[in-house]
Amino acid sequence: MLRIEDLSVSYGNVQALSGIHLEVKQRGVLHGVIGPNGAGKSTLMDAITGRRKPTSGKVFIDGQDITRRSVHWRRRMGMSRSFQRTSIFPGLTVRDQLELVASQLGEPNLDEIVDAFELRAVYDEQADSIAYGDQRRVDVALAMVGKPSLLLLDEPAAGLSTTETIALFEHLRTLVERRGVTALVVEHDVDAVFRFCDSITALDLGQLIVTGKPVDVRSDQRVITAYLGTAA
Ligand SMILES: Nc1ncnc2c1ncn2[C@@H]1O[C@H](COP(=O)(O)OP(=O)(O)OP(=O)(O)O)[C@@H](O)[C@H]1O
Numbered sequence: 387m388l389r390i391e392d393l394s395v396s397y398g399n400v401q402a403l404s405g406i407h408l409e410v411k412q413r414g415v416l417h418g419v420i421g422p423n424g425a426g427k428s429t430l431m432d433a434i435t436g437r438r439k440p441t442s443g444k445v446f447i448d449g450q451d452i453t454r455r456s457v458h459w460r461r462r463m464g465m466s467r468s469f470q471r472t473s474i475f476p477g478l479t480v481r482d483q484l485e486l487v488a489s490q491l492g493e494p495n496l497d498e499i500v501d502a503f504e505l506r507a508v509y510d511e512q513a514d515s516i517a518y519g520d521q522r523r524v525d526v527a528l529a530m531v532g533k534p535s536l537l538l539l540d541e542p543a544a545g546l547s548t549t550e551t552i553a554l555f556e557h558l559r560t561l562v563e564r565r566g567v568t569a570l571v572v573e574h575d576v577d578a579v580f581r582f583c584d585s586i587t588a589l590d591l592g593q594l595i596v597t598g599k600p601v602d603v604r605s606d607q608r609v610i611t612a613y614l615g616t617a618a
């Protein structure tokens with residue numbers, strides 16, 4: 387589904403990513419990306435969405451080389467990412483926002499998304515007036531609209547409590563499976579990542595340390611040293 391070959395990205399003199407190889411073969415899976423601050427996680431997401439041009443390497447979706455494709459082209463072919471979008475249309479209700487995006491993208495089953503993210507209670511509230519945790523759920527729900535084939539989420543649970551984070555990942559997991567969406571999620575709450583992701587990539591200093599199942603990544607000595615610490 388997604389294949390990344392020998393991907394490198396630099397910002398001037400800063401080598402943010404070097405020689406990354408990554409493959410996510412299946413649909414309907416949640417793939418976590420972890421690593422310390424500055425590891426290159428956001429840069430990886432930006433290189434996949436096309437926001438950031440790689441200095442070398444290639445990105446393939448379903449076998450097609452998309453490295454030189456525009457952000458818009460990628461979006462049209464089914465790539466979606468979350469934005470903190472709840473405040474870009476001030477005054478709109480949660481319903482208005484979701485219905486607007488659903489009609490733009492031809493979403494056949496908005497109810498499924500609204501129910502999965504438990505948004506009924508705030509559906510007719512103004513999106514910028516609801517609680518922070520509810521706003522983050524709306525953001526992720528918006529990114530799910532239109533049945534994307536690949537969904538990229540960069541710290542969707544930032545600022546949420548542990549309970550809210552677990553709930554968000556539970557909702558995400560359910561929908562990813564039900565809709566056959568492949569989702570890449572950057573997250574610092576490692577307990578949530580290890581519990582809900584099917585596979586995980588750990589980065590450090592722009593290098594890929596390991597990709598594997600949660601149980602294997604969690605016990606990988608290099609991941610423990612670079613990121614998890616001895617308590618993990
Ligand atoms: N626009 C930029 N200009 C210059 N250097 C940048 C830029 N964005 C990121 N970097 C550098 O590239 C490296 C990777 O940054 P990146 O934001 O991808 O890390 P990250 O893993 O997402 O970190 P965090 O967990 O803090 O979000 C870091 O050394 C960072 O300082």
Ligand SMILES: [Mg+2]
Binds near residue numbers: 428
């Ligand atoms: Mg980041």
